[in-house]
Amino acid sequence: MTPTKHPIPYLSGLALCVALASCVTINIYFPAAAAEKAADQIIDEVWRQEHGSAAPAQKPAEK
């Protein structure tokens, strides 16, 4: 390989474009942690639970 011709940077540039494209794709992901937090909030409200322990006989004072 001569010092003036470097095919590797061209290949690397192509790989970089692919990597960047996949970066954009990665950003459109499902926020599992936020969904878990939202689910827990709603489930606690539906099942009238505080910290996972149900008190079905309670009539909680709702806000």
Added chain:
Amino acid sequence: MCAPRVSIWFKLFVPVLLAMASGASFAQANLDIDTPAIRALTASMQQRYPQLLPYYASGAVGISHDGLVALRDAAAVPLPQRAQVNALVAADNQDRIALYRDIARANNHPEWEADIQAKFGERWVAKAQNGWWVQDATGAWKKK
């Protein structure tokens, strides 16, 4: 002068890897669940819960792995109550599906509905009381 070949790769790929790593480490913003429709569905399910509770306790109604409820043991329900229990289960499932759909839409990602349903499926089972019947990922029922 003659730089070693490895430095070209470093210059190109290390920034890309750092960008990907930093993107993955961003904290996730909360989902919006404070719309009138979502509040109404939550209230509807909350009001129905005391009627379903004895059937959760008896094992007649179980928590499915896909975020719904199911009459898993009709024999555990006295005959005169069967129609009512079927109606409660159907109504609750209708609310649940609407909830998962509305949460996805409230956050401008209708395509998230299936993921939201799956996540709720996990959490309903996790938060179910001991003694209730829950379904695992293979579809098998077991007493929690």
